[in-house]
Amino acid sequence: MSLTCVAGLGVSGTAVAKVLAAHGERVVVVEAAEGERQLAAAAELARLGVETRFGEMALPEGVTRLVTTGWAPHHPLVAAALAAEVDVVGEVELAWRLRPAQAAPWLALTGTNGKTTAVRMLTSILLAAGRRAVAVGNVGVPVVRAVAEPYDVLAVELSSFQLHWSGTLAPHAAAVLNVAPDHIDWHGSMEEYAAAKGRVYERAGTVIFNADDPEATRLAAPYPGAVGFTLRVPKRGEIGVVEDLLVDRAFVTDPVEGAEELATLDDVRPFAPHNVANALAAAALARSLGVPSEAVARGLRDFVPDPHRLSHVDRIGEVDYIDDSKATNPHAAAAALASYSSIVWVAGGQLKGADVDDLVRQAAPRLRGAVVLGADRVTIAEAIARHAPDVPVVDIADRDTGVMERVVTEAARLASPGDTVLLSPAGASLDMFAGYPARGEAFARAVRELRLRRERDR
Incomplete structure (x- = not known):
């Protein structure tokens, strides 16, 4: 009997091990950390006959397949498997191979930023059209578990890590939202990162791309009939914006003379240019499957944005406080900064080597x-000094748990009526917080405390 090694006991790795065990395969899981959560997962898998090896990064003897859940090619375990010519696949690729006959079609999307918002918009549109649909992949629900369920369609969010290890998947349609430098340490270069994103197109039935993004446009160029989405007036074969309307000139009977209204800008929430682009990508993917225009509008209206994505926390003294803690790289922060006209910017964290000068x-x-x-x-402060020398900057060196209260207090001091205090850090959060949600929650708590102080001082 063949032996599969699963790298990691996270959500995807545990799901992979359970599915393979249910298929009667021999499975060994390799996990570096031996925490409470990992031990509990290992105990659950042991009841299914799955062995877990903690702290051991050696390739198990006799292994014929390695399933990696985000581990880089240069990781010692993965590198050993590649050197031994073991079949190395990701969880998404495994799910594609394991899907049953007459499986639900996949609508796949990737991009540096906006993936989760766009895939949730897409799922909302599909549900509005009466399709049994679920958001899977990088959004949190393992694809390997979803493929066996009776869905009509899967809305699949794909990271560059997942695409790197996906060699045969062929979605019904695939979209690239945008491509900007990120995860260079994992991929080794910007070229390799972009190439991983482009793999989503290789076997896609319909190629959909952001016509306003140069790199997404370049990746789609080799595919005749690719459908662009744009914030401009759409050309033939595109989806775009005409005045306050989202308009389809691609998935219509006559794309030369015809066009169809899909929704209005008021249907997109929260409203921001990059969110309109997300809505257009979601609409294009849904339309590729024949979803009617009224379902697009209804799905966008029904969509509830995830927390920490341009979330309006409060309005105090005619100043708005916005939590965009999810902006963990400069490209994401640029989209948020472009959404407001007068900003007191709260920024910082781990830039991961990214350049912020253009931002x-x-x-x-x-x-x-x-x-x-x-x-x-x-x-970031040095970049502001170079490009906006008249902008006052407050440098907060403290890293204690209450630092965000001082941050918000200083931001409020800098703000005038009509300004927006925007937490859009452009960096990761793990230098100070448990993750970007914890950072956003700390910001929101500090804003609420600011309101209480203002009310007490009246």
């Missing part, structure tokens, strides 16, 4: 002040 240069006319914190705060 600050583009945002400079909108900046009224900045508060920087975290590991790479000085890099």
Whole structure:
């Protein structure tokens, strides 16, 4: 009997081990951490006949397949498997291979930013059309578990890590939202990162791309009939915006002379240019499956945004406080900064080697002040000094758990009526917080405390 090694006891790795055990396969899981959660997962898998090896990064003897759940090619275990010519696949690729006959079609999307929002918009549209649909993949629900369920369609969010290890998947349609430098340490170069994103197109029935994003446009160029989405008036074969309408000139009977209204800008929430682009991508994917226009509008109206994505926390003294903690790289922060006209920017964290000069240069006319914190705060402060020297910057060196109260207090001091205090860090959060949700929650708590202080002082 063949032996499969599963790398990691996370959500995807545990799901893979359970599914393979149910298929009667021999499975060994390799896990570096021996925490409470991992031990509990290992105990559950042991009841299914799955062995877990903690702390051991050696390739099990006799292994014929390695399923990696985000581990990089240069990881010693993965590198050993590749050197031994073991079949190395990701959880998504395994799910594609295991899908049953007459399986639900996949609508796949990827991008540096906006993936989760777009895939949830897509799922809402599909549900509005009466399709049994679920968001899977990088959004949190393992694809390997979903493929066996009786869904009509899967809305699949794919990371560059997942696409790197996916060699045969062929979605009904695939979209690339945008491509900007990220995860270079994992892929080795920007070229390799972009190439991983482009793999989503290789066997897709319909190729959908952001016609306003140069790299997404380049990746789609080899595919005749690719459908672009744009914030401009759409050309033939595109989906775009005409005045306050989202308009389809691709999935219509006559794309030369005809067009169909899909929704209005008021249907997109929260409204911001990059969110309109997400809505257009979701609409294009749904339309590729024949979803009617009224379902697009209804699905967008029904969509409930996830927390920490341009979430409006409060309005205090004619100043809005916005939590966009999910902006963990400069490209995401650029989209948020472009959404407001007068900003006190809360930024910082772990830039992971990313350059912020272009981000600050583009945002400079909108900046009224900045508060920087975290590991790479000085890099951001220096970029502001170069490109917006008249913008006051408060440098918060503290890293204690209550630091966000001081951050919000300083931001409020810099803000004037009509300004937006925007937490859009452009960096990861793990230098100070358990994750970007914890960072956003700390910001929201500090804003609520600011309101209480203001009310007590009246």
